[in-house]
Amino acid sequence: MIAFLCKKLLRFATLLIALCVLSFWLVSYSPLDPIQAYVGADMTRVSLEQREAIAEYWGLNKPPVERFLHWGSALVQGDMGTSMIFRRPVADVIGERFMASLALMSMAWLFSGILGFVLGAIAGMKQDTWVDRLMKWYCFTLASTPTFWLGMLMVIVFAVWLGWFPVGLGVPAGVLAEQVTLADRLYHLILPALTLSILGVANVALHTRQKLVDILASDYVLFARARGEKGFLLFWRHGLRNVAIPAITIQFASFSELIGGTVLAEQVFSYPGLGQATVQAGLRSDLPLLLGIVICSALFVFIGNLVADIIYRLVDPRIRKGESA
Amino acid sequence: MTTQSGETPLLEVQDLCVSFVQYTSCLRQSTLQVINNLSVSIYPGEIVAVVGSSGSGKSLLAHAVLGILPGNASFSGVISYDGQALSPKRQAELRGREIALIPQSVNYLDPLMRVGKQVQTSVHAGNPRSRQREVFERYQLSPDVDKLFPFQLSGGMARRVLVSTALVSGARLVIADEPTPGLDDAAVAETLDYFRDLADQGCGVMLITHDIEAALKIADRIAVFYAGSTVEIAPVQDFAGEGEALRHPYTKALWRALPQNGFEPMPGSQPLPHELPAGCVFQPRCRQATSECSTERPAMRTVREGMVRCIHAT
Numbered sequence: 231m232i233a234f235l236c237k238k239l240l241r242f243a244t245l246l247i248a249l250c251v252l253s254f255w256l257v258s259y260s261p262l263d264p265i266q267a268y269v270g271a272d273m274t275r276v277s278l279e280q281r282e283a284i285a286e287y288w289g290l291n292k293p294p295v296e297r298f299l300h301w302g303s304a305l306v307q308g309d310m311g312t313s314m315i316f317r318r319p320v321a322d323v324i325g326e327r328f329m330a331s332l333a334l335m336s337m338a339w340l341f342s343g344i345l346g347f348v349l350g351a352i353a354g355m356k357q358d359t360w361v362d363r364l365m366k367w368y369c370f371t372l373a374s375t376p377t378f379w380l381g382m383l384m385v386i387v388f389a390v391w392l393g394w395f396p397v398g399l400g401v402p403a404g405v406l407a408e409q410v411t412l413a414d415r416l417y418h419l420i421l422p423a424l425t426l427s428i429l430g431v432a433n434v435a436l437h438t439r440q441k442l443v444d445i446l447a448s449d450y451v452l453f454a455r456a457r458g459e460k461g462f463l464l465f466w467r468h469g470l471r472n473v474a475i476p477a478i479t480i481q482f483a484s485f486s487e488l489i490g491g492t493v494l495a496e497q498v499f500s501y502p503g504l505g506q507a508t509v510q511a512g513l514r515s516d517l518p519l520l521l522g523i524v525i526c527s528a529l530f531v532f533i534g535n536l537v538a539d540i541i542y543r544l545v546d547p548r549i550r551k552g553e554s555a
Numbered sequence: 556m557t558t559q560s561g562e563t564p565l566l567e568v569q570d571l572c573v574s575f576v577q578y579t580s581c582l583r584q585s586t587l588q589v590i591n592n593l594s595v596s597i598y599p600g601e602i603v604a605v606v607g608s609s610g611s612g613k614s615l616l617a618h619a620v621l622g623i624l625p626g627n628a629s630f631s632g633v634i635s636y637d638g639q640a641l642s643p644k645r646q647a648e649l650r651g652r653e654i655a656l657i658p659q660s661v662n663y664l665d666p667l668m669r670v671g672k673q674v675q676t677s678v679h680a681g682n683p684r685s686r687q688r689e690v691f692e693r694y695q696l697s698p699d700v701d702k703l704f705p706f707q708l709s710g711g712m713a714r715r716v717l718v719s720t721a722l723v724s725g726a727r728l729v730i731a732d733e734p735t736p737g738l739d740d741a742a743v744a745e746t747l748d749y750f751r752d753l754a755d756q757g758c759g760v761m762l763i764t765h766d767i768e769a770a771l772k773i774a775d776r777i778a779v780f781y782a783g784s785t786v787e788i789a790p791v792q793d794f795a796g797e798g799e800a801l802r803h804p805y806t807k808a809l810w811r812a813l814p815q816n817g818f819e820p821m822p823g824s825q826p827l828p829h830e831l832p833a834g835c836v837f838q839p840r841c842r843q844a845t846s847e848c849s850t851e852r853p854a855m856r857t858v859r860e861g862m863v864r865c866i867h868a869t
């Protein structure tokens with residue numbers, strides 16, 4: 231297990247370095263002028279000296295390699311730099327934004343995981359009946375639906391037409407930060423979380439269904455049937471435990487899709503989370519923030535995959551005992 | 556119907572046909588009859604071996620009796636248990652309680668469930684835990700074995716665990732599907748002993764196998780399976796000498812092909828389900844064949860304490 235963890239960590243470290251270099255390189259070729267992005271629309275009022283002062287201050291006049299090394303050595307010491315657009319330490323910005331996104335993502339993750347598993351299990355048990363066909367049709371339709379499109383649809387129907395939910399933002403507009411209640415936050419969370427979950431369901435449900443269908447066709451289920459088991463008892467004894475491991479694994483391994491979906495959903499709902507910060511950082515060439523986000527999301531996805539691997543090892547006796555023996 | 560004519564058989568299968576619906580091209584569908592007009596019966600305390608070559612659909616006989624044929628299969632014929640014709644509902648009630656299956660390998664156990672637990676799920680009367688322990692004790696399976704997962708079992712343990720599932724259930728009819736694949740002689744003997752043991756306790760045992768030598772060692776009667784049907788049902792004593800007591804030409808050829816009986820090879824091969832000859836299914840390979848043999852399919856008839864499907868048998 232220790233060896234396994236070390237190997238994983240080493241691989242992650244190399245991946246992270248490669249990712250940073252790549253992002254840095256890509257942004258340094260960006261046609262956007264970071265100084266202009268920094269200053270904003272009033273570019274005409276900035277003199278050449280001021281421009282140079284700004285460039286000097288942020289180190290933008292140095293060659294990219296030097297800037298990268300500078301940034302990298304600070305990072306190793308735990309300093310992620312300062313965000314140019316928020317003018318605050320990157321760590322603070324990410325921390326705050328990440329918490330907002332985390333609420334959104336965990337809600338969507340839990341909801342889609344549970345609903346997807348239940349749907350997939352039902353469809354698998356009722357293979358080839360109308361229930362199964364309906365479920366498959368639903369999932370394939372969803373799997374080919376873009377997040378932003380569904381998000382806009384949700385906004386139009388539930389926020390604009392029905393007026394049940396706010397159109398966007400994470401908190402009510404025009405209310406002081408101290409007066410925002412948890413209920414307010416939840417209220418703003420529901421629509422984006424729902425959008426994300428509806429899309430996330432398809433993946434788990436289809437996967438669970440396929441696994442269950444395979445399991446039901448297996449020799450050990452045939453034997454269980456021969457011993458008189460059927461229906462729910464059969465699912466409970468043999469289906470559930472065999473299908474749960476792959477389902478949980480895939481749910482943890484889907485962190486990357488979750489982040490991807492969040493970026494888009496936050497954009498549609500103007501939800502002030504990490505996804506929105508990513509888009510802003512990209513559009514305004516805020517290199518320190520962008521790199522910080524890249525590192526954090528990579529870490530997040532890595533943790534998801536790692537947890538999936540560990541669960542697999544802990545739960546499946548074939549791997550667990552096989553290793554200790 | 557043969558030796559114990561006074562008793563009712565525990566299981567009686569009459570004219571069983573099993574066929575599958577197949578889609579040959581997109582919309583064309585055809586039915587493939589894999590078992591045709593199969594009849595066999597088993598009395599309490601008796602072992603009947605159904606012997607046929609591998610992959611010839613013998614397992615479907617077991618699945619049909621248990622009522623666990625796949626969805627695209629259909630069957631006709633009468634299966635009676637204890638003198639009563641079985642309906643699908645009755646089959647569902649009897650599965651695992653009165654009729655137990657002994658599968659061929661450890662793959663038929665749930666890979667994620669400890670074997671002790673799995674055997675306990677087969678218990679229908681009394682305390683599952685103590686019943687399972689009792690039977691494991693009998694087969695010299697120590698308490699540690701209860702906690703093992705199927706993949707941790709040795710070959711010998713696995714066989715005893717599989718037999719235990721039938722024994723704890725208290726079933727009166729045990730169907731063992733190909734229980735001795737690729738085992739060495741000692742292991743075959745050991746496995747067969749378990750079945751003798753079950754039969755001596757009053758169970759009826761149906762042993763489905765391709766291994767005629769193993770079947771001859773243990774069974775009371777042998778049903779020979781050829782091209783989807785039984786061609787002969789003979790008491791085991793008839794398998795002796797030059798095979799003169801045997802009734803069907805195929806059985807005789809099978810007997811003479813055994814190493815100790817001259818190793819005489821049998822030309823040709825079994826016809827596949829979709830290319831059965833009209834008339835007698837054995838006709839293309841039969842030396843006694845006459846012109847009548849290719850016109851009508853012989854019916855099963857009683858000849859000297861046995862049954863045979865051959866018009867010229869005596």
Ligand code: SF4
Nearest residue numbers: 835838841848865866
């Ligand atoms: S019926 Fe004719 S072809 Fe068939 S086994 Fe008998 S003799 Fe041979």
